[in-house]
Amino acid sequence: MFIGGCLKMLTVENISLVKEKHIxxxxxxxxxxxxxxxxxxxxGAGKTSLLRCLNRLDSLDSGNVFLDGTxxxxxxxxxxxxxxxxxxxxxxxxxxTVKKNVCAGPRLAGRDISDEACRSLLSQVGLKxxxxxRNVEILSLGERQRVALAQVLANExxxxxxxxxxxxxxxxxxxxxxxxxxxxxxxxxxxxxxxxHNLEQAKRFNAHTLVLADGEVLAExxxxxxxxxxxxxxxxxxxxxxxxxxxxxxx
Amino acid sequence: xxxxSLLMSYGLVVGAILISLLNQLKMEREMxxxxxxxxxxxxxxxxxxxxxxxxxxxxYLFLILLFxxxxxxxxxxxxxxxxxxxxxxxFAGIFLGSVVTFGVLYAAGVIQPEAxxxxxxxxxxxxxxxxxxxLSLNRLIGELGHQRARIETLLALGAxxxxxxxxxxxxxxxxxxxxxxxxxxxxxxxxxxxxxxGFIIAGGSPMTAVKFQLAIMYMVAGATGITCLTVTLLxxxxxxxxxxxxxxKFSPTH
Numbered sequence: 001m002f003i004g005g006c007l008k009m010l011t012v013e014n015i016s017l018v019k020e021k022h023i024x025x026x027x028x029x030x031x032x033x034x035x036x037x038x039x040x041x042x043x044g045a046g047k048t049s050l051l052r053c054l055n056r057l058d059s060l061d062s063g064n065v066f067l068d069g070t071x072x073x074x075x076x077x078x079x080x081x082x083x084x085x086x087x088x089x090x091x092x093x094x095x096x097t098v099k100k101n102v103c104a105g106p107r108l109a110g111r112d113i114s115d116e117a118c119r120s121l122l123s124q125v126g127l128k129x130x131x132x133x134r135n136v137e138i139l140s141l142g143e144r145q146r147v148a149l150a151q152v153l154a155n156e157x158x159x160x161x162x163x164x165x166x167x168x169x170x171x172x173x174x175x176x177x178x179x180x181x182x183x184x185x186x187x188x189x190x191x192x193x194x195x196x197h198n199l200e201q202a203k204r205f206n207a208h209t210l211v212l213a214d215g216e217v218l219a220e221x222x223x224x225x226x227x228x229x230x231x232x233x234x235x236x237x238x239x240x241x242x243x244x245x246x247x248x249x250x251x
Numbered sequence: 252x253x254x255x256s257l258l259m260s261y262g263l264v265v266g267a268i269l270i271s272l273l274n275q276l277k278m279e280r281e282m283x284x285x286x287x288x289x290x291x292x293x294x295x296x297x298x299x300x301x302x303x304x305x306x307x308x309x310x311y312l313f314l315i316l317l318f319x320x321x322x323x324x325x326x327x328x329x330x331x332x333x334x335x336x337x338x339x340x341x342f343a344g345i346f347l348g349s350v351v352t353f354g355v356l357y358a359a360g361v362i363q364p365e366a367x368x369x370x371x372x373x374x375x376x377x378x379x380x381x382x383x384x385x386l387s388l389n390r391l392i393g394e395l396g397h398q399r400a401r402i403e404t405l406l407a408l409g410a411x412x413x414x415x416x417x418x419x420x421x422x423x424x425x426x427x428x429x430x431x432x433x434x435x436x437x438x439x440x441x442x443x444x445x446x447x448x449g450f451i452i453a454g455g456s457p458m459t460a461v462k463f464q465l466a467i468m469y470m471v472a473g474a475t476g477i478t479c480l481t482v483t484l485l486x487x488x489x490x491x492x493x494x495x496x497x498x499x500k501f502s503p504t505h
Contacts, residue, residue, distance in 0.1 A: 055407050057403060058496065081406065
Protein backbone atom coordinates (compact mmCIF):
# COMPACT_ATOMS: atom_id res chain seq x y z
CA MET A 1 0.00 0.00 0.00
CA PHE A 2 1.57 3.30 -1.11
CA ILE A 3 1.01 6.32 1.07
CA GLY A 4 2.88 9.45 0.14
CA GLY A 5 5.18 7.42 -2.09
CA CYS A 6 6.45 5.09 0.66
CA LEU A 7 5.46 1.49 1.26
CA LYS A 8 3.59 1.19 4.55
CA MET A 9 4.31 -1.95 6.48
CA LEU A 10 1.18 -1.89 8.62
CA THR A 11 -2.07 -0.23 7.70
CA VAL A 12 -4.90 -0.14 10.21
CA GLU A 13 -8.25 0.93 8.75
CA ASN A 14 -11.25 1.91 10.87
CA ILE A 15 -10.96 -0.92 13.35
CA SER A 16 -13.57 -1.35 16.06
CA LEU A 17 -13.74 -3.72 18.98
CA VAL A 18 -16.85 -4.16 21.09
CA LYS A 19 -17.06 -6.21 24.28
CA GLU A 20 -19.40 -5.07 27.06
CA LYS A 21 -18.80 -1.60 25.60
CA HIS A 22 -16.97 -0.04 22.69
CA ILE A 23 -13.27 -0.68 23.36
CA UNK A 24 -12.01 0.68 20.04
CA UNK A 25 -13.93 2.99 17.71
CA UNK A 26 -12.83 3.42 14.10
CA UNK A 27 -9.12 3.55 14.84
CA UNK A 28 -6.88 4.08 11.81
CA UNK A 29 -3.15 4.59 11.47
CA UNK A 30 -0.15 3.55 9.44
CA UNK A 31 3.29 2.34 10.32
CA UNK A 32 6.23 2.48 7.96
CA UNK A 33 9.17 0.07 7.93
CA UNK A 34 11.61 1.00 10.69
CA UNK A 35 9.25 3.56 12.25
CA UNK A 36 8.44 3.93 15.95
CA UNK A 37 4.83 4.76 16.72
CA UNK A 38 3.93 5.72 20.28
CA UNK A 39 0.40 4.93 21.43
CA UNK A 40 -0.35 7.34 24.22
CA UNK A 41 -3.44 7.51 26.38
CA UNK A 42 -4.84 7.15 29.88
CA UNK A 43 -5.54 3.75 31.44
CA GLY A 44 -8.54 2.09 29.85
CA ALA A 45 -8.16 4.06 26.59
CA GLY A 46 -7.95 0.84 24.56
CA LYS A 47 -4.18 0.81 23.97
CA THR A 48 -3.59 -2.79 25.09
CA SER A 49 -6.71 -3.97 23.24
CA LEU A 50 -5.37 -2.36 20.09
CA LEU A 51 -2.10 -4.29 20.38
CA ARG A 52 -4.00 -7.51 21.07
CA CYS A 53 -6.06 -6.94 17.91
CA LEU A 54 -2.89 -6.41 15.86
CA ASN A 55 -1.48 -9.72 17.18
CA ARG A 56 -4.99 -11.20 16.76
CA LEU A 57 -5.30 -12.26 20.41
CA ASP A 58 -8.60 -10.39 20.10
CA SER A 59 -10.72 -10.39 16.95
CA LEU A 60 -11.89 -7.16 15.38
CA ASP A 61 -15.58 -6.44 15.08
CA SER A 62 -15.01 -4.27 12.02
CA GLY A 63 -12.22 -2.70 10.01
CA ASN A 64 -9.11 -4.08 8.37
CA VAL A 65 -5.45 -4.57 9.16
CA PHE A 66 -2.96 -4.97 6.32
CA LEU A 67 0.57 -6.25 6.78
CA ASP A 68 2.73 -5.46 3.76
CA GLY A 69 -0.48 -4.99 1.79
CA THR A 70 -1.99 -8.35 2.77
CA UNK A 71 -5.15 -8.49 4.84
CA UNK A 72 -3.97 -10.11 8.11
CA UNK A 73 -7.11 -12.28 8.14
CA UNK A 74 -5.71 -14.00 5.05
CA UNK A 75 -2.51 -14.93 6.91
CA UNK A 76 -2.24 -18.05 9.09
CA UNK A 77 -2.59 -16.74 12.64
CA UNK A 78 0.62 -18.41 13.86
CA UNK A 79 2.61 -16.79 11.04
CA UNK A 80 1.03 -13.40 11.75
CA UNK A 81 1.95 -13.65 15.43
CA UNK A 82 5.56 -14.46 14.58
CA UNK A 83 5.72 -11.47 12.25
CA UNK A 84 4.01 -9.09 14.68
CA UNK A 85 5.62 -9.87 18.04
CA UNK A 86 3.85 -8.74 21.21
CA UNK A 87 5.60 -8.05 24.50
CA UNK A 88 3.12 -7.94 27.35
CA UNK A 89 3.04 -5.39 30.12
CA UNK A 90 3.66 -8.11 32.74
CA UNK A 91 5.70 -10.82 31.05
CA UNK A 92 4.53 -14.34 31.93
CA UNK A 93 7.68 -16.33 31.34
CA UNK A 94 7.80 -20.11 30.97
CA UNK A 95 9.07 -21.80 34.16
CA UNK A 96 12.68 -22.85 33.66
CA THR A 97 15.83 -21.23 32.37
CA VAL A 98 16.33 -18.02 30.47
CA LYS A 99 17.55 -20.08 27.51
CA LYS A 100 14.34 -22.12 27.49
CA ASN A 101 12.39 -18.87 27.28
CA VAL A 102 14.55 -17.27 24.60
CA CYS A 103 14.35 -20.42 22.43
CA ALA A 104 10.60 -20.86 22.94
CA GLY A 105 9.40 -19.05 19.80
CA PRO A 106 11.64 -20.88 17.29
CA ARG A 107 10.99 -24.21 19.06
CA LEU A 108 7.25 -23.72 18.73
CA ALA A 109 7.86 -23.43 14.99
CA GLY A 110 9.88 -26.65 15.06
CA ARG A 111 13.38 -25.20 14.78
CA ASP A 112 16.12 -24.95 17.34
CA ILE A 113 18.46 -22.04 17.85
CA SER A 114 22.10 -22.43 18.78
CA ASP A 115 23.65 -21.42 22.10
CA GLU A 116 25.56 -18.78 20.18
CA ALA A 117 22.31 -17.30 18.78
CA CYS A 118 20.76 -17.37 22.24
CA ARG A 119 23.75 -15.52 23.73
CA SER A 120 23.60 -13.00 20.92
CA LEU A 121 19.91 -12.33 21.57
CA LEU A 122 20.62 -11.86 25.26
CA SER A 123 23.43 -9.46 24.45
CA GLN A 124 21.05 -7.48 22.21
CA VAL A 125 18.79 -6.90 25.21
CA GLY A 126 21.71 -6.09 27.49
CA LEU A 127 21.97 -9.38 29.39
CA LYS A 128 25.26 -11.24 29.78
CA UNK A 129 25.65 -14.74 28.39
CA UNK A 130 25.78 -16.28 31.89
CA UNK A 131 22.06 -15.50 32.15
CA UNK A 132 21.39 -18.40 29.73
CA UNK A 133 21.26 -21.02 32.47
CA ARG A 134 19.56 -18.88 35.14
CA ASN A 135 16.10 -19.71 36.35
CA VAL A 136 13.62 -16.98 35.40
CA GLU A 137 12.09 -17.13 38.88
CA ILE A 138 15.09 -15.33 40.38
CA LEU A 139 15.20 -12.49 37.86
CA SER A 140 14.23 -8.91 38.66
CA LEU A 141 11.28 -7.31 36.86
CA GLY A 142 13.62 -5.42 34.54
CA GLU A 143 15.52 -8.59 33.70
CA ARG A 144 12.28 -10.47 33.07
CA GLN A 145 11.20 -7.71 30.71
CA ARG A 146 14.49 -8.07 28.82
CA VAL A 147 14.10 -11.85 28.60
CA ALA A 148 10.58 -11.32 27.21
CA LEU A 149 12.04 -8.95 24.64
CA ALA A 150 14.73 -11.47 23.63
CA GLN A 151 12.05 -14.16 23.45
CA VAL A 152 10.08 -12.15 20.90
CA LEU A 153 13.19 -11.08 18.99
CA ALA A 154 14.12 -14.76 18.53
CA ASN A 155 11.15 -15.00 16.15
CA GLU A 156 12.72 -12.24 14.02
CA UNK A 157 9.50 -10.21 13.85
CA UNK A 158 8.81 -7.49 11.28
CA UNK A 159 7.02 -5.39 13.89
CA UNK A 160 7.44 -5.24 17.67
CA UNK A 161 4.46 -4.33 19.83
CA UNK A 162 5.55 -3.19 23.30
CA UNK A 163 2.79 -2.87 25.87
CA UNK A 164 3.90 -0.44 28.60
CA UNK A 165 7.31 -2.12 28.85
CA UNK A 166 8.44 0.09 31.73
CA UNK A 167 5.25 0.43 33.77
CA UNK A 168 6.50 -1.83 36.58
CA UNK A 169 10.02 -0.42 36.67
CA UNK A 170 11.60 2.25 38.86
CA UNK A 171 12.64 5.54 37.18
CA UNK A 172 16.27 4.48 36.65
CA UNK A 173 15.35 1.09 35.18
CA UNK A 174 12.76 2.85 33.01
CA UNK A 175 15.41 5.05 31.42
CA UNK A 176 17.67 2.02 30.88
CA UNK A 177 14.90 0.06 29.13
CA UNK A 178 13.95 3.10 27.04
CA UNK A 179 17.59 3.40 25.91
CA UNK A 180 17.58 -0.32 25.12
CA UNK A 181 14.45 0.03 22.98
CA UNK A 182 15.99 2.97 21.11
CA UNK A 183 19.25 1.12 20.55
CA UNK A 184 17.42 -2.02 19.37
CA UNK A 185 15.45 0.12 16.99
CA UNK A 186 18.60 1.75 15.62
CA UNK A 187 20.36 -1.61 15.28
CA UNK A 188 17.56 -3.77 13.87
CA UNK A 189 15.47 -1.11 12.16
CA UNK A 190 12.38 -3.04 13.24
CA UNK A 191 9.10 -1.13 13.19
CA UNK A 192 7.75 -0.68 16.71
CA UNK A 193 4.49 0.28 18.34
CA UNK A 194 5.12 1.37 21.91
CA UNK A 195 2.24 1.80 24.33
CA UNK A 196 2.52 4.20 27.22
CA HIS A 197 0.29 6.24 29.49
CA ASN A 198 3.24 8.39 30.46
CA LEU A 199 3.42 11.70 28.63
CA GLU A 200 7.03 12.27 29.70
CA GLN A 201 8.02 8.93 28.20
CA ALA A 202 6.25 9.77 24.95
CA LYS A 203 8.15 13.07 24.88
CA ARG A 204 11.45 11.28 25.43
CA PHE A 205 10.78 9.01 22.45
CA ASN A 206 9.85 12.13 20.43
CA ALA A 207 8.25 9.94 17.77
CA HIS A 208 5.09 9.88 15.72
CA THR A 209 2.35 9.56 18.35
CA LEU A 210 -1.24 8.44 18.34
CA VAL A 211 -3.24 9.73 21.30
CA LEU A 212 -6.08 7.44 22.28
CA ALA A 213 -8.92 8.08 24.72
CA ASP A 214 -12.12 6.08 25.19
CA GLY A 215 -11.10 3.88 22.27
CA GLU A 216 -10.89 6.78 19.83
CA VAL A 217 -7.97 8.55 18.22
CA LEU A 218 -7.84 12.04 19.68
CA ALA A 219 -4.86 13.22 17.68
CA GLU A 220 -1.93 12.00 15.65
CA UNK A 221 1.46 13.52 14.94
CA UNK A 222 4.76 14.31 16.57
CA UNK A 223 4.16 14.59 20.31
CA UNK A 224 5.93 17.90 20.76
CA UNK A 225 4.08 19.48 17.86
CA UNK A 226 0.79 18.12 19.16
CA UNK A 227 1.46 19.71 22.54
CA UNK A 228 2.30 23.05 20.98
CA UNK A 229 -0.45 23.33 18.42
CA UNK A 230 -3.34 21.50 19.99
CA UNK A 231 -6.80 23.01 20.00
CA UNK A 232 -8.70 19.87 20.97
CA UNK A 233 -10.02 20.38 24.56
CA UNK A 234 -10.01 16.63 25.32
CA UNK A 235 -6.40 16.39 24.24
CA UNK A 236 -5.47 19.41 26.35
CA UNK A 237 -7.21 17.75 29.28
CA UNK A 238 -4.97 14.72 28.83
CA UNK A 239 -1.79 16.77 28.45
CA UNK A 240 -2.64 18.70 31.57
CA UNK A 241 -3.22 15.44 33.46
CA UNK A 242 -6.91 16.08 34.03
CA UNK A 243 -8.26 13.13 32.06
CA UNK A 244 -9.71 10.38 34.27
CA UNK A 245 -8.73 6.79 33.82
CA UNK A 246 -11.42 4.74 32.10
CA UNK A 247 -10.52 1.58 34.02
CA UNK A 248 -13.28 -0.08 36.08
CA UNK A 249 -13.28 1.29 39.62
CA UNK A 250 -12.46 -1.10 42.49
CA UNK A 251 -14.95 -1.89 45.28
CA UNK B 252 -25.77 -62.65 57.85
CA UNK B 253 -28.84 -62.49 60.06
CA UNK B 254 -31.06 -59.37 59.98
CA UNK B 255 -30.48 -58.94 63.74
CA SER B 256 -26.74 -58.71 63.11
CA LEU B 257 -27.35 -56.06 60.49
CA LEU B 258 -29.52 -54.11 62.93
CA MET B 259 -26.82 -54.36 65.58
CA SER B 260 -24.22 -53.01 63.17
CA TYR B 261 -26.49 -49.97 62.70
CA GLY B 262 -25.88 -49.44 66.42
CA LEU B 263 -22.50 -47.97 65.40
CA VAL B 264 -24.28 -45.22 63.47
CA VAL B 265 -26.57 -44.63 66.44
CA GLY B 266 -23.47 -44.36 68.64
CA ALA B 267 -21.94 -41.77 66.31
CA ILE B 268 -25.22 -39.81 66.34
CA LEU B 269 -25.25 -39.85 70.18
CA ILE B 270 -21.65 -38.60 70.29
CA SER B 271 -22.58 -35.79 67.94
CA LEU B 272 -25.62 -34.94 70.09
CA LEU B 273 -23.65 -34.91 73.35
CA ASN B 274 -20.92 -32.73 71.86
CA GLN B 275 -23.37 -30.41 70.06
CA LEU B 276 -21.69 -31.10 66.71
CA LYS B 277 -25.05 -30.75 64.92
CA MET B 278 -24.23 -33.66 62.62
CA GLU B 279 -27.07 -35.92 63.90
CA ARG B 280 -29.66 -34.96 61.33
CA GLU B 281 -27.28 -35.35 58.37
CA MET B 282 -25.85 -38.64 59.68
CA UNK B 283 -29.31 -40.07 60.25
CA UNK B 284 -30.69 -38.95 56.88
CA UNK B 285 -27.64 -40.10 54.93
CA UNK B 286 -27.57 -43.52 56.65
CA UNK B 287 -31.29 -43.87 55.94
CA UNK B 288 -30.75 -42.82 52.34
CA UNK B 289 -27.91 -45.33 51.90
CA UNK B 290 -30.08 -48.09 53.35
CA UNK B 291 -33.02 -47.31 51.05
CA UNK B 292 -30.76 -46.92 48.00
CA UNK B 293 -29.04 -50.26 48.61
CA UNK B 294 -32.31 -52.10 49.25
CA UNK B 295 -33.80 -50.67 46.03
CA UNK B 296 -30.56 -51.55 44.25
CA UNK B 297 -30.88 -55.12 45.56
CA UNK B 298 -34.36 -55.44 44.03
CA UNK B 299 -33.25 -53.85 40.75
CA UNK B 300 -30.20 -56.10 40.56
CA UNK B 301 -32.42 -59.16 41.05
CA UNK B 302 -34.17 -58.15 37.80
CA UNK B 303 -31.13 -56.85 35.94
CA UNK B 304 -28.93 -59.85 36.74
CA UNK B 305 -31.57 -62.07 35.17
CA UNK B 306 -31.09 -60.35 31.78
CA UNK B 307 -29.49 -62.70 29.28
CA UNK B 308 -29.61 -60.55 26.12
CA UNK B 309 -26.21 -58.76 25.61
CA UNK B 310 -27.96 -55.92 23.70
CA TYR B 311 -30.06 -55.05 26.76
CA LEU B 312 -26.96 -55.17 28.95
CA PHE B 313 -25.23 -52.81 26.52
CA LEU B 314 -28.22 -50.42 26.63
CA ILE B 315 -28.16 -50.42 30.44
CA LEU B 316 -24.44 -49.64 30.44
CA LEU B 317 -25.01 -46.94 27.82
CA PHE B 318 -27.68 -45.39 30.05
CA UNK B 319 -25.24 -45.46 32.98
CA UNK B 320 -22.60 -43.73 30.79
CA UNK B 321 -25.15 -41.06 29.78
CA UNK B 322 -26.08 -40.33 33.42
CA UNK B 323 -22.39 -40.21 34.35
CA UNK B 324 -21.75 -37.87 31.38
CA UNK B 325 -24.46 -35.47 32.56
CA UNK B 326 -23.18 -35.43 36.15
CA UNK B 327 -19.56 -35.02 35.09
CA UNK B 328 -20.31 -32.53 32.28
CA UNK B 329 -21.74 -30.15 34.90
CA UNK B 330 -18.23 -29.84 36.32
CA UNK B 331 -17.08 -28.32 33.06
CA UNK B 332 -19.95 -26.00 32.21
CA UNK B 333 -17.49 -23.28 31.15
CA UNK B 334 -16.25 -25.55 28.37
CA UNK B 335 -18.50 -25.75 25.28
CA UNK B 336 -20.02 -29.23 24.74
CA UNK B 337 -18.77 -30.42 28.15
CA UNK B 338 -21.60 -32.98 28.48
CA UNK B 339 -20.72 -34.64 25.18
CA UNK B 340 -17.03 -34.53 26.01
CA UNK B 341 -17.59 -36.17 29.41
CA PHE B 342 -19.87 -38.78 27.86
CA ALA B 343 -17.35 -39.53 25.09
CA GLY B 344 -14.51 -39.96 27.59
CA ILE B 345 -16.50 -42.17 29.95
CA PHE B 346 -17.90 -44.24 27.08
CA LEU B 347 -14.51 -44.73 25.42
CA GLY B 348 -12.77 -45.56 28.72
CA SER B 349 -15.48 -48.11 29.54
CA VAL B 350 -15.70 -49.71 26.09
CA VAL B 351 -11.93 -50.15 25.74
CA THR B 352 -11.58 -51.54 29.27
CA PHE B 353 -14.49 -53.93 28.82
CA GLY B 354 -13.13 -54.99 25.45
CA VAL B 355 -9.68 -55.80 26.84
CA LEU B 356 -11.08 -57.65 29.88
CA TYR B 357 -13.39 -59.65 27.64
CA ALA B 358 -10.61 -60.46 25.15
CA ALA B 359 -8.36 -61.52 28.05
CA GLY B 360 -11.08 -63.84 29.33
CA VAL B 361 -11.40 -62.02 32.69
CA ILE B 362 -15.12 -61.36 32.19
CA GLN B 363 -17.97 -62.78 30.15
CA PRO B 364 -20.75 -60.75 28.50
CA GLU B 365 -23.11 -61.75 31.28
CA ALA B 366 -25.11 -59.57 33.65
CA UNK B 367 -23.32 -60.77 36.79
CA UNK B 368 -20.03 -59.41 35.40
CA UNK B 369 -21.19 -56.57 33.18
CA UNK B 370 -23.40 -54.71 35.65
CA UNK B 371 -21.28 -54.59 38.84
CA UNK B 372 -17.99 -54.17 36.96
CA UNK B 373 -19.66 -51.69 34.58
CA UNK B 374 -20.76 -49.69 37.62
CA UNK B 375 -17.19 -49.65 38.92
CA UNK B 376 -15.66 -48.73 35.57
CA UNK B 377 -18.22 -46.04 34.76
CA UNK B 378 -18.16 -44.64 38.30
CA UNK B 379 -14.37 -44.35 38.32
CA UNK B 380 -14.36 -42.92 34.79
CA UNK B 381 -16.93 -40.34 35.86
CA UNK B 382 -14.71 -39.25 38.76
CA UNK B 383 -11.70 -39.01 36.43
CA UNK B 384 -13.71 -37.00 33.91
CA UNK B 385 -15.02 -34.59 36.56
CA LEU B 386 -11.56 -34.07 38.05
CA SER B 387 -10.07 -33.52 34.57
CA LEU B 388 -12.66 -30.91 33.60
CA ASN B 389 -12.50 -29.16 36.93
CA ARG B 390 -8.71 -28.96 36.95
CA LEU B 391 -8.47 -27.99 33.28
CA ILE B 392 -10.77 -25.02 33.84
CA GLY B 393 -8.74 -23.97 36.88
CA GLU B 394 -5.42 -24.30 35.07
CA LEU B 395 -6.57 -22.45 31.93
CA GLY B 396 -7.60 -19.54 34.15
CA HIS B 397 -4.53 -19.71 36.34
CA GLN B 398 -2.13 -20.02 33.38
CA ARG B 399 -3.97 -17.57 31.11
CA ALA B 400 -1.09 -15.06 30.93
CA ARG B 401 1.44 -17.77 30.07
CA ILE B 402 -0.89 -19.37 27.52
CA GLU B 403 -1.40 -16.00 25.82
CA THR B 404 2.35 -15.39 25.83
CA LEU B 405 2.85 -18.69 23.99
CA LEU B 406 0.01 -17.92 21.57
CA ALA B 407 1.54 -14.50 20.89
CA LEU B 408 4.82 -16.25 20.06
CA GLY B 409 3.05 -18.35 17.42
CA ALA B 410 2.07 -21.45 19.40
CA UNK B 411 -0.75 -23.72 18.31
CA UNK B 412 -3.57 -24.31 20.80
CA UNK B 413 -2.04 -27.70 21.65
CA UNK B 414 1.37 -26.17 22.36
CA UNK B 415 -0.14 -23.33 24.39
CA UNK B 416 -2.41 -25.57 26.48
CA UNK B 417 0.10 -28.37 27.06
CA UNK B 418 0.98 -27.26 30.60
CA UNK B 419 -2.68 -27.02 31.62
CA UNK B 420 -3.48 -30.36 29.98
CA UNK B 421 -0.62 -32.07 31.84
CA UNK B 422 -1.79 -30.64 35.16
CA UNK B 423 -5.38 -31.72 34.51
CA UNK B 424 -4.47 -35.29 33.54
CA UNK B 425 -2.03 -35.58 36.46
CA UNK B 426 -4.62 -34.35 38.96
CA UNK B 427 -7.35 -36.66 37.63
CA UNK B 428 -5.03 -39.66 37.92
CA UNK B 429 -3.96 -38.92 41.52
CA UNK B 430 -6.64 -41.09 43.22
CA UNK B 431 -5.93 -44.06 40.92
CA UNK B 432 -2.15 -43.77 41.18
CA UNK B 433 -2.21 -43.35 44.97
CA UNK B 434 -4.56 -46.31 45.37
CA UNK B 435 -2.22 -48.50 43.32
CA UNK B 436 0.75 -47.34 45.39
CA UNK B 437 -0.83 -48.16 48.73
CA UNK B 438 -2.98 -51.18 48.00
CA UNK B 439 -2.24 -53.98 50.46
CA UNK B 440 -0.17 -51.60 52.61
CA UNK B 441 -2.70 -49.04 53.72
CA UNK B 442 -6.02 -50.47 52.67
CA UNK B 443 -7.61 -53.68 51.49
CA UNK B 444 -9.91 -52.91 48.60
CA UNK B 445 -13.58 -53.88 48.70
CA UNK B 446 -13.54 -56.69 46.17
CA UNK B 447 -10.63 -58.45 47.88
CA UNK B 448 -12.17 -58.01 51.31
CA GLY B 449 -15.51 -59.35 50.07
CA PHE B 450 -13.89 -62.32 48.35
CA ILE B 451 -11.96 -63.31 51.48
CA ILE B 452 -15.05 -62.86 53.73
CA ALA B 453 -17.01 -65.06 51.31
CA GLY B 454 -14.40 -67.81 51.90
CA GLY B 455 -12.28 -67.40 48.75
CA SER B 456 -8.54 -68.01 48.83
CA PRO B 457 -6.44 -64.86 49.36
CA MET B 458 -4.40 -65.50 46.18
CA THR B 459 -7.53 -65.78 44.04
CA ALA B 460 -8.78 -62.59 45.74
CA VAL B 461 -5.48 -60.91 44.85
CA LYS B 462 -5.81 -61.95 41.19
CA PHE B 463 -9.32 -60.52 40.99
CA GLN B 464 -8.27 -57.38 42.77
CA LEU B 465 -5.33 -56.88 40.39
CA ALA B 466 -7.62 -57.31 37.39
CA ILE B 467 -10.00 -54.75 38.90
CA MET B 468 -7.19 -52.31 39.61
CA TYR B 469 -5.81 -52.57 36.09
CA MET B 470 -9.34 -52.11 34.83
CA VAL B 471 -9.88 -48.96 36.88
CA ALA B 472 -6.46 -47.57 35.99
CA GLY B 473 -7.06 -48.21 32.29
CA ALA B 474 -10.54 -46.74 32.32
CA THR B 475 -9.56 -43.62 34.27
CA GLY B 476 -6.45 -43.11 32.14
CA ILE B 477 -8.34 -43.36 28.86
CA THR B 478 -11.20 -41.24 30.17
CA CYS B 479 -9.14 -38.37 31.51
CA LEU B 480 -6.93 -38.28 28.41
CA THR B 481 -9.96 -38.32 26.09
CA VAL B 482 -11.83 -35.71 28.12
CA THR B 483 -8.85 -33.37 28.50
CA LEU B 484 -7.72 -33.65 24.88
CA LEU B 485 -11.26 -33.03 23.60
CA UNK B 486 -11.96 -30.29 26.12
CA UNK B 487 -8.92 -28.04 25.64
CA UNK B 488 -9.67 -27.73 21.90
CA UNK B 489 -13.06 -26.24 22.77
CA UNK B 490 -11.36 -23.58 24.88
CA UNK B 491 -9.76 -21.84 21.89
CA UNK B 492 -11.45 -19.95 19.08
CA UNK B 493 -10.70 -20.61 15.42
CA UNK B 494 -8.26 -17.71 15.55
CA UNK B 495 -6.35 -19.46 18.34
CA UNK B 496 -7.60 -17.20 21.11
CA UNK B 497 -8.24 -18.55 24.61
CA UNK B 498 -11.94 -17.94 25.19
CA UNK B 499 -12.72 -15.25 27.73
CA LYS B 500 -14.47 -17.47 30.29
CA PHE B 501 -11.10 -18.57 31.60
CA SER B 502 -9.81 -15.80 33.81
CA PRO B 503 -7.42 -16.18 36.75
CA THR B 504 -10.35 -15.68 39.14
CA HIS B 505 -12.05 -18.90 38.05
